[in-house]
Amino acid sequence: MLRIPKNCIHTRSTPFWNKDDAPAGLFQRHLDHNTQPGVYPRLSVMQGAVKYYGFPDAESAEPDSELLIEAGHFGVFPPEKWHHIELMTDDTYFNIEFFVAPEVLKGTGLRQATKSQK
Numbered sequence: 135m136l137r138i139p140k141n142c143i144h145t146r147s148t149p150f151w152n153k154d155d156a157p158a159g160l161f162q163r164h165l166d167h168n169t170q171p172g173v174y175p176r177l178s179v180m181q182g183a184v185k186y187y188g189f190p191d192a193e194s195a196e197p198d199s200e201l202l203i204e205a206g207h208f209g210v211f212p213p214e215k216w217h218h219i220e221l222m223t224d225d226t227y228f229n230i231e232f233f234v235a236p237e238v239l240k241g242t243g244l245r246q247a248t249k250s251q252k
Contacts, residue, residue: 135201136210138174142233150180150229153221163189163218171213172235178208182226189216203228 151157177184186209188199194216202222203209211217221228 136174136212138176138210138233139235142172142174142235143239145232145234145239147231148229150227152227153224156221156228160219161221163192163216165214165216170238172238173213174233175211176208176231176233177203177211177219178229178231179203179205180227180229181205182221182223182228184209184226184228185220185222186211187218187220188212192216 149155177186183202183204186199186201186203187197188201188211189196190198201209
């Protein structure tokens with residue numbers, strides 16, 4: 135499993151979501167907002183399970199990576215990776231946290247942007 139580098143800083147957390155209130159864009163192939171080198175999303179599952187599908191680009195038909203994240207576990211996704219998720223049970227409950235390398239925070243304005251979203 136991919137690890138978040140030790141020097142990364144936690145910048146924000148999403149609310150806890152389920153199938154009814156998670157943003158629809160999570161279930162379609164996308165790049166995360168503010169995606170850039172050094173930004174690591176970590177998805178934590180409290181109940182149920184989530185499957186992550188990673189793609190090499192926007193058009194590839196088949197994923198080049200898959201990860202099943204079950205209740206009580208988390209998965210870290212690579213920066214700048216096309217992906218989408220699938221909820222594996224109707225009662226799945228999860229959230230996403232973002233960790234950012236210090237050099238990315240310097241000079242990008244990302245720190246101010248993420249703090250204002252809390």
